[in-house]
Amino acid sequence: MSDIRGRTHLYGDNVNTDVIIPARYLTTSDAAELARHCMEDIDPEFVSKVEPGDVVVAGENFGCGSSREHAPIAIRAAGVSAVIAKTFARIFFRNAINTGLPALACAEAAASIKGDDEVAVDLASGRIENLTQGRTYQAEPFPPFLQEIVAAGGLVAYTRKRLARR
Template sequence: MHKEITGKAFVFGKNIDTDQIYPGRYLELVKPEDIAKHCLEGADPTFVERMTKGDIVVAATNFGCGSSREHAAITLINAGVSVVLADSFARIFFRNATNLALPLMVVPGISEKVNDEDELEVNLEAGTVYNRTTGEKIQGEKISEYVMNILENGGIKPLFKKKTETSNI
């Protein structure tokens, strides 16, 4: 898990729900490569064709609203999205993504300061976004030590497994 991430931005609007992130009609798919093909299909059918592994999703408010399915975070991970930056996130999506080790960062106003294909540098520990295209530095919320620990361990399950293996239970 890299604490500093560089990638091309793909900007989305408000209230991008879980069905736009990963349409429910694909829930039967199980292979990561098949799941990845439908990432953000409901919001932008060309997203997967245009993005490359390591790129960054930027959104306005309430990203990930809708169902509590983990599939939305799973498709973003399998497509190779390195981090999602948004003005705000839906609570359940935020927790699902964290549990699966997909970095999310709240950056108030980010959706108005970044355009599609801007080159961004993100520092998760400092909570900063540097827009290489415009030269603007944007302050977001730092990722907490608790969440960073989950991300660095590859998700909540690997972290729990590691803790239980090293404890005297």
């Protein structure tokens, strides 16, 4: 049972949040407006190529640099359903968890998936299926603490629940 199915867009190591959404667009937090400029400085065609449900695949340290939450917001609003990377920079990773963008760390998938492969992702199990290559990969599971935040639907909902219990 897969939650996510889409074509992949492939990037390298150290994709930083400045190239995911350049600072010149940070005078708004409007998701649709941010999405129009997603990846603009490293892949000007991304916005015209991306289809709803597509998956971004990258190497090491994805999302390094600035803490701007506009980065996962832009990626999600561009239609991307998940990011798979060898590793994530920590602020981007927590921003993704907090805002509900699935971020899967899987070195094997990052090394094997090619651009424009079709992949399916089962979020509960972390299983990634490469339908083009006929291979499957297993992403690192979220620690239980983070699963609670994901299960609540993100940090806003999680915090609302915590406050209600007080």
